[in-house]
Amino acid sequence: MQKILCKVQKVVPLTASVMHVELMPEKKCDYHAGQYLQILMSDSDKRPFSIANAPRPDGSLELHIGSDPANKYASQVLQKLQSEPHVEAEIGLGKAFLRTDKIKPTILLAGGTGFSYTLAILQKLLASPLKEPVFMYWGTRTKEDMYAFDLLTELAQQHAKFKFVPVIEYPPAGWKGKTAWVHKAVLSDFTSLSSYQVYVAGRFEMAGVVREEFHRQGLSLDNLYGDAYEFI
Numbered sequence: 155m156q157k158i159l160c161k162v163q164k165v166v167p168l169t170a171s172v173m174h175v176e177l178m179p180e181k182k183c184d185y186h187a188g189q190y191l192q193i194l195m196s197d198s199d200k201r202p203f204s205i206a207n208a209p210r211p212d213g214s215l216e217l218h219i220g221s222d223p224a225n226k227y228a229s230q231v232l233q234k235l236q237s238e239p240h241v242e243a244e245i246g247l248g249k250a251f252l253r254t255d256k257i258k259p260t261i262l263l264a265g266g267t268g269f270s271y272t273l274a275i276l277q278k279l280l281a282s283p284l285k286e287p288v289f290m291y292w293g294t295r296t297k298e299d300m301y302a303f304d305l306l307t308e309l310a311q312q313h314a315k316f317k318f319v320p321v322i323e324y325p326p327a328g329w330k331g332k333t334a335w336v337h338k339a340v341l342s343d344f345t346s347l348s349s350y351q352v353y354v355a356g357r358f359e360m361a362g363v364v365r366e367e368f369h370r371q372g373l374s375l376d377n378l379y380g381d382a383y384e385f386i
Contacts, residue, residue: 155246156183157194160215165236168218168301172267175217175235177243182213186251187278188271188353190381191215193231194242201231202247204355204381206270208277215245218270250353250379252278258351258377261344262290263364265336265356269302271381275353276309276316284315289343293321293336293356297329319343337364341371348372354380362386 164176185191187208192200206216220228235241252275260279262272269292279288294300297320306318321336322329332339337360344350347368354364361382369375 155244157242157244158183159240160243161240162235162238163214165232167221169299171220171222171299172301173219173221173232175219175232177215177217177241179213179215179243179245180240183245185209185246187274188251188379189246189248190271191217192244192247193234194244195231195234200244201227202381203231204268204271204274205245206273208274208281215243216270218267220267248381249384250381251275252353253351253379254278256351256377257285259286259349260288261340261347261350261352262288263336263340263352263354263356264290264292265360266294266299268355268357271355272353273302280309280313280316284313287315287317288313289317289319289340291319291321291336291340293323293339295323297322297326336360337367341367344371346372348374351377352379354378354382356382358382358386 158179160177160179163178166174168174190202190204192202194200203217206218219232221232223229262276264272300320310316310318321332321339325333352373354361361380
């Protein structure tokens with residue numbers, strides 16, 4: 155973990171309820187795809203957010219932060235980022251990062267802005283030719299909430315071993331894809347998960363259900379990763 159001053163480069167909307175934040179650390183920092191940082195509101199108030207990109211040559215860091223005014227935890231951070239040119243952050247936190255020593259078929263499972271965690275891992279995986287298939291399951295309330303739909307669709311067209319499976323809770327008219335709960339979509343597509351590794355981000359309640367139901371469907375808990383599992 156490194157404590158570093160970061161310049162606030164960008165705070166722009168991705169959707170009506172999600173903001174894209176870009177930070178530039180003032181010195182080089184190391185982290186693994188899938189780790190998170192903490193914005194320091196004060197010495198005793200540190201707020202975690204997934205880093206939404208794999209390490210880049212220029213060192214920049216991307217965050218996707220929910221901007222619902224009712225969520226004071228996140229909206230206070232956004233106010234700070236929009237009003238101050240620099241913030242302090244602790245970078246390189248979390249044990250649920252991509253295991254590059256494990257070459258297994260991989261399922262990335264995200265609910266809502268938990269997608270930012272899986273995006274960083276996906277970027278790292280796609281940086282080299284895939285040796286095993288990778289499946290991205292992303293669940294949102296509406297299609298409008300799925301702000302990287304076009305990007306993921308394009309990546310799936312570019313990489314033969316990558317498949318994107320969007321899951322919409324309230325689908326638009328004519329939607330032919332999967333609906334309802336994103337983890338149920340995985341369970342319906344795989345009769346056994348024994349040969350897979352799974353990276354999951356979303357509400358703690360979802361992570362708990364995933365651990366229980368995926369294990370019943372053959373997933374070894376040694377191959378299940380998510381920051382939520384440090385707390386539940």
